[in-house]
Amino acid sequence: MTVFVVDDDADHLAALCDLIEVGGHTATGFLQAEHAIEAARKNPPKAILTDLRMPGMDGMALTEAVTDMAADIPVIMLTGHGDVAAAVKAIQAGAEDFLEKPYDAQHLLSVLNRTLRAQATRAELARLQTELAQQADTILGENAALVALRDQLSALAPLNVDVILTGETGTGKELCARILHTASPRTTGPYVALNCAALPESLFEFEVFGHAAAAFPGALEKPGKLESANGGTLVLDEIEAMPLPVQAKLLRALQERQVERLGENQLRPLDLRIITTAKTDLRQAITEGRFRADLFYRLNGAELHLPPLRGLGPDIALIFAHYATLAARLYGRTAPDISISLRRDLQRHDWPGNIRELKTAAERLALGLGPSLPQNAQAETLPERVAAYEAREIAAALDRFNQSVERAAQSLGIPRRTLADKMARYGIKG
Template sequence: MSGQVIFIDDEAAIRQAVQQWLELSGFQVRTFSRAREALAALDRDFPGVLISDVRMPDLDGLGLLEQLVALDADLPVIMVTGHGDVPMAVQALRQGAYDFIEKPFTPERLLDSVRRAMDKRRLVCENRQLREQFARKGRIESQLLGVSRAMVNLRRQVLELAGTDVNVLIRGETGSGKEQVARCLHDFSPRAGGPFVALNCAAIPETIFESELFGHESGAFTGAHGKRIGRIEHAAGGTLFLDEIESMPLAQQVKLLRVLQEKTLERLGSNRSIEVDLRVISAAKPDLLEEVRGGRFREDLLYRLNVAELHIPPLRERREDIPLLFEHFASQAAQRHGRAAPPMTPGELTQLLAHDWPGNVRELINAAERHALGLSAPATASRGGHSLAEQMEAFEAQCLHNALQQCKGNIAEVMTQLQLPRRTLNEKMQRHGLSRSDYLPAGSTET
C-alpha cells in the first residue's frame, strides 16, 4: 500500500469515483459522508492524508480543518472546492490546509496532490518515531545503568519486548535487578497507564497463597471477613510481576495456568468468572527446565510464561559498569542524608573493580551507601582475584564513558581530553561496545 487516505464528501457518486481512482493507485481509502464521522476515526498518529469537500452539511470543511489543526497541525488536509469557493479555499490554506483542488478535477491532479502530501506525512511520522525512540532510549538509560555491551544489549531487548504484549521470563542471580527490568518492561509498554503489581512467590506462606493471588469472598474460609481482591485481579489492565516464580506451589501453578489460558479467574469461595486482561512477567534464579525435570514446576506453565526470555548478567561479568553504578548510588545516598559524597580514592576504585560482588547490584548499593556515610571502605577484598589486565580494561571503559558523556558525543573533544588519535579512540570504543550516538544531546543527529 502507498498509504492511507480519508475522503469526505456528501455526494455518493463522487466518493465512489475518488475511492476507485485512489485504490487503483495503491492507496488504502476510507470514505465518509459527514465530517464528524471522519473525526471519530482519526487520531494524532493517523499515517495518511485527509481530503474533504469544503461545503458540507453539519460541519463544513473550514470547521473540520480547525479541529484537525488542533488534533495534529502536521496532518496534510486537501480541500476540494467548487468554482465559487476559491476564496474560501485560500482562507483554508491560511488556516493550515496543505492544498486545494477545484471541481471538476482529473484523477491525475488529485493523485499528484495526494502523493506529495503523503510524502510529507511519511517524513513527519518517521521523524516523530525517531524522536520517540530517542526519548525512550534516554529514559531507559537512566533506569538501567551501564556502559557494558551486555547492558546495551539488555536495554535494546527490553525496549523491543516492551512494545509487545508477550509474557516474559527474566533470569538472573539474587540482587541483579530483575524487578527493575520488569518495571521497565511495564513503563515502556502500552500498559504503562495500568497498575504494576509485584508479588514475591517465596515470601507468601503456602496456606494463604491462593487467597493472595486470586482473592476471596467473605466467609470463604475461617477468618475471611469481607471480600479481598487478589493480586491477579488488581493487575488487570497492567502487568503482574511474579518474582521467584520457582517457589510457587504446584497447586497454584495449575490455577495460574488456567487464568493465562482462559483470561478469567474465580475468587476463592465464588463460582463467578471474572475476566482479566494482564501481562505476566516472571523472574527466576534457577533454570526452570531443571525445575520441570525435577517435578517442581509445570512444563505447560513454563511455556506460557517463557514466550520471551531476558538474561541479566551478574555484576562480575560487566565490571566496566561498577564505577558508574557505585558513583550513582553513592550520590543518591548522599542526597538522602543531606551531605556530599566523599570522593573515591584510586585504592578504593581498585577494590571495587577487584571484588566479585556475589550480591550483585544490591550489594553494590549497600557498599555505596556506607561509603556515602563514611562508614567503611567501599568493598571487601576479591574472592577469586582478577588480573591487572581485567581491572585495567574495566577502568579504561569507564574513562571512555565519562569522556563521551562530558563531551556529549563530540569525538574531537574526547580525542583532546584523552589525548588519543582518532583511530585508537575508535578501536577502543568498538572493543568496549560504546557508540557515539548514545551520548548525543536529545534531538541531535549523527554527522
C-alpha cells in the same frame, strides 16, 4: 507566594490581607471557607490562614478538607482565647500551626514565613526524591550484555507479551519489570507484585485468586492478585517457589484469562500482563519436577537473562559512582571521589549480592563510612602494579597542569592521543 486568607469578618479579612501583602506575599481573601476550598482545588495556594469559628464550614472542617486534597497546603489557624483546645485538635487533624487572638502582626508574619519555608523545603525534597527515583530507574553501562538488555527491554515494553526475567539475586529483575511496565501502554494501570517465596502454601490460593464473602468463617470479599492487576501488570517474583498445585490453577486462569474466587462460581475476566522473575533456571526446575513445563511455556512469551555484576568489568565502577552520587545528593553531601585503587577493588570483588550489594557499598561511601569491601582479591600482579603506577602518574601530571591534557602529555613524553587512550582505560577525567 500566594496565601489564602479565610475569615467571615470582612474588616478583619481586609486587614489580614493587607498585612500579608506588606510581608511580601500575595493574599487572596475569602469570606466563606467553601469558596476557598473550591479555589484551592483549581489553583492551590502555598498556605491558608483561616479563622476557626465561622458559620457554615468552620476552620476545622476546612483543615480536614485541605488534608484530603492531594496538594501539600499548610493551614494556620486563628483562634480565640477559649479555643486553644480546639486548635490543638486542628493540629492533630493536619493544621500546621495556630495563633491565638489577639496576635502580634510581626509574630503572625514570622509564623507564616516559617510555614512557607517548611512547605518549600518539603516541595524541594519531593522533587529531589522524584528526580532521584527517575535517575535510579535506568540500566547503566556499556558492556555488550547490558546494551543488549536495554535493547531487548525497549523492544518488548510496548508489546503485550508475557516476559520471564532470570538472574541471580540483586541483578535488577525488579528494575527491569518496572521498566517494562512504565514503558508499556499499561503504564497507567496497576503494578502488582507477588513474592512467591514469602507466602506459605496455605495462603497462596487466597492471595492469587481471592475469595468470596463467607468462603470461610469470618471471611470478607477480597480480590486476589490476578484481579488487582487487571488493566496493568502482575509480577510473579521468584516463581520457582510457587507450589505445584497452585501452578496448575494459575495455568488455567492464564490460559482462559479468567479467574474464579474461592467460595464462588463466577468467572471474572482478566486483562493483564504477567512478568515472571526467577533466581534459578526454570528449565532445570522442570527437569527436576519442581516446575510445570506447560506453565513455563505459557509464561515465556519472551525470556531475558540478566548478567551478574562480576562480569561487567569497568562498568562496575561506573554503576558504583552513579549510586554513590545519588546517595550523596539525597543526604546533602559532596559526591565522593572514586579513586583508581577503589576502581580496582570494585572490579576484583565477586559481588555475590550483585547490584543490591553494590548500592549498599556506594551509599556507605557517600556517607563517609567506606564501601566495606571484603579483602577477597588476590595479590596484585606485575601488570596490575604497573597500571596502578601509570594511572597515579597521569593523575598527578594532570593536577600539575590544571587538567590540561596537552601539557600533561608533553611532560610525560607521550603523544596526546596515547594519553587520552590511557585516561579512558583508567577512568581518569581531564
